[in-house]
Amino acid sequence: MNVDIGNALGSVASPGISRAALEHLDEQVADAHERIERGMANGEHGYEALNLPERTDPDKIRAAVEPVADCDALVTVGIGGSALGAATIVDALEERGDGTETVFLDNVDPEWVTAHLEALPLEATAINVVSRSGTTAETLANFLVVREAFESAGVDWTERTIVTTGESGPLRDLVDRHDLPSLTVPDGVPGRYAALSAVGLVAAAVCGHDLEAILEGAAAERETLSGSLFDCPAYAYGATAYALDQRGAGTNAMVPYAESLETYAEWFAQLWAESLGKDDLGQTPVRALGVTDQHSQLQLYRAGPRDKLVTFVRPLEAPDREIPATEVDDLSYLGDATLGELLDAEFEATEASLAAASRPNVRIELECVDADEIGSLLYGMEAACVLAGELYGVDTFEQPAVEWAKKATRGLLGGGEFEEANAVTEKTTLRVDH
Numbered sequence: 001m002n003v004d005i006g007n008a009l010g011s012v013a014s015p016g017i018s019r020a021a022l023e024h025l026d027e028q029v030a031d032a033h034e035r036i037e038r039g040m041a042n043g044e045h046g047y048e049a050l051n052l053p054e055r056t057d058p059d060k061i062r063a064a065v066e067p068v069a070d071c072d073a074l075v076t077v078g079i080g081g082s083a084l085g086a087a088t089i090v091d092a093l094e095e096r097g098d099g100t101e102t103v104f105l106d107n108v109d110p111e112w113v114t115a116h117l118e119a120l121p122l123e124a125t126a127i128n129v130v131s132r133s134g135t136t137a138e139t140l141a142n143f144l145v146v147r148e149a150f151e152s153a154g155v156d157w158t159e160r161t162i163v164t165t166g167e168s169g170p171l172r173d174l175v176d177r178h179d180l181p182s183l184t185v186p187d188g189v190p191g192r193y194a195a196l197s198a199v200g201l202v203a204a205a206v207c208g209h210d211l212e213a214i215l216e217g218a219a220a221e222r223e224t225l226s227g228s229l230f231d232c233p234a235y236a237y238g239a240t241a242y243a244l245d246q247r248g249a250g251t252n253a254m255v256p257y258a259e260s261l262e263t264y265a266e267w268f269a270q271l272w273a274e275s276l277g278k279d280d281l282g283q284t285p286v287r288a289l290g291v292t293d294q295h296s297q298l299q300l301y302r303a304g305p306r307d308k309l310v311t312f313v314r315p316l317e318a319p320d321r322e323i324p325a326t327e328v329d330d331l332s333y334l335g336d337a338t339l340g341e342l343l344d345a346e347f348e349a350t351e352a353s354l355a356a357a358s359r360p361n362v363r364i365e366l367e368c369v370d371a372d373e374i375g376s377l378l379y380g381m382e383a384a385c386v387l388a389g390e391l392y393g394v395d396t397f398e399q400p401a402v403e404w405a406k407k408a409t410r411g412l413l414g415g416g417e418f419e420e421a422n423a424v425t426e427k428t429t430l431r432v433d434h
């Protein structure tokens with residue numbers, strides 16, 4: 001990935017960061033890089049994720065999925081980091097896959113789950129269950145529902161289930177009890193940083209994607225990590241986003257200009273929110289899509305509060321399609337172009353429109369959307385986030401604030417005594433009913 005932070009400089013944007021301030025910040029980046037390299041060298045929790053391009057074994061993943069490699073559909077049961085990385089890869093590379101239908105059950109909306117299960121050819125569907133902790137209620141509940149659906153259809157789920165989880169926990173117990181093919185979430189790798197491990201790559205393997213290319217793209221990005229943001233695209237992005245937040249850009253709108261990258265924006269939102277949202281700090285990620293959200297969000301981005309960074313992701317090469325000639329003179333400018341040219345023109349125009357309104361924006365460029373570039377983007381944004389976490393001085397790799405609601409949920413369902421559940425029933429109410 002290449003990063004252009006020109007439109008975030010103070011000479012263009014407000015809030016913006018001056019060249020001098022960027023060079024000053026680079027001293028902190030050098031210290032942060034030292035910390036990151038040390039964490040990687042020692043395999044420390046979290047930092048270990050940045051070693052995955054070397055650590056992940058594609059042969060082991062392919063061997064585990066071999067029993068179901070010929071399935072027509074794959075249902076992945078997982079949530080958060082146990083779904084978004086895999087979904088980002090298979091959605092980005094969908095046009096390059098072997099046509100396997102993929103469904104990600106990362107919600108417990110009964111109507112939605114039922115509709116998916118009823119639409120799947122269960123006799124030709126494989127099940128990919130992913131949970132680092134092995135205790136996540138949504139994932140276990142959905143797995144029990146999926147399992148029952150297969151049994152009701154007379155399909156042996158044990159023959160077509162792969163599990164990726166930790167060394168222990170309820171899911172590991174199920175693996176042992178039913179002797180299911182399984183892979184282990186690598187130690188020291190938080191879920192949202194696990195896309196380049198079995199967590200993100202099992203689904204990609206089942207869909208026939210080139211795991212080596214994904215890891216090579218990531219490894220190439222790893223090679224760019226250095227003590228200066230002026231030599232490392234990932235650090236340039238992380239440092240600039242951090243610096244703009246310090247200057248008031250508390251929201252980061254992630255706007256890929258490719259439908260195939262829409263899920264990537266969801267993945268980024270978890271990475272950025274769950275890693276940096278601590279101690280009353282953090283930059284709020286917003287998911288948008290180019291060109292579609294030019295017609296819904298751009299007004300705000302260009303003329304609303306000066307509290308946003310807009311991050312564009314642009315693949316330079318992409319398949320194209322002619323716009324047919326038209327008999328309407330006023331539309332001849334379209335008839336002479338292609339959809340890709342229209343997309344590019346809109347990207348350039350939108351980026352320039354923000355600069356013209358002195359609104360900070362950053363461009364992330366990919367050569368195209370392929371396995372190599374997806375590996376590079378995932379790794380680059382992970383490294384950018386780890387760097388930003390160092391600059392914020394937060395614990396980038398934990399997410400303690402999510403536990404309260406999990407305890408309350410468990411208490412409400414009779415899964416134990418939790419004071420959090422009591423607080424739910426003591427809600428302050430001021431209802432306005434129609």
Ligand SMILES: O=P(O)(O)OC[C@H]1O[C@](O)(CO)[C@@H](O)[C@@H]1O
Binds near residue numbers: 082134
């Ligand atoms: O992989 P697990 O343990 O099921 O967790 C799923 C997700 O839930 C979280 O723990 C948040 O609740 C995320 O950090 C994680 O990616």
